[in-house]
Amino acid sequence: MHDSQHNNDLIACTVAVEAATMVFALVKRVPAPFRSLADQVVRAASSVAANLSEGNGRFGRDRYNHWRIAYGSAKEVDTFLHLLSGAGVVETSQAKKAAALFDEVRAMTWRLLNPKNP
Numbered sequence: 001m002h003d004s005q006h007n008n009d010l011i012a013c014t015v016a017v018e019a020a021t022m023v024f025a026l027v028k029r030v031p032a033p034f035r036s037l038a039d040q041v042v043r044a045a046s047s048v049a050a051n052l053s054e055g056n057g058r059f060g061r062d063r064y065n066h067w068r069i070a071y072g073s074a075k076e077v078d079t080f081l082h083l084l085s086g087a088g089v090v091e092t093s094q095a096k097k098a099a100a101l102f103d104e105v106r107a108m109t110w111r112l113l114n115p116k117n118p
Contacts (some may be wrong), residue, residue: 012108013052016070017029019101021043023077026090026098041080045074048105055112064113071109074102 023045027038048070055066078099085095 007049010052010056011114012070012105013049013056015101015108016045016049016052016074016105019077019098019105020049022094022098023081023102026081026094027084030084034084034087037080037084039106041077041084044073044076045102048102052105052109056083067109067112071113072105074106074109077102 010021023041027041051066051070051073055063057069058066081090081095081099081102084090085092
């Protein structure tokens with residue numbers, strides 16, 4: 001499903017970029033009264049990919065801090081997608097697909113934050 005690798009093979013980042021791209025397309029034509037929510041979801045979706053990428057280039061606690069931010073931003077995206085979908089200003093099926101990808105990103109990020117000890 002996620003065939004193009006990006007950012008030193010951090011799959012979570014690759015999926016986050018794919019999910020963010022879906023969100024960008026989804027909110028392109030949101031009506032004016034909901035524009036601020038659309039802007040916020042774009043920023044949050046961008047933050048997920050950016051923080052995963054930056055965290056992958058860091059070490060120690062700094063790395064984990066970026067990954068925690070990415071995890072929180074992915075949860076934020078989910079909330080915005082539910083709000084926009086509930087308001088009927090984005091297509092629900094597409095919002096669910098994007099939310100599912102961000103859920104996948106959260107699961108991968110959770111595993112990055114909580115590695116199993118050998």
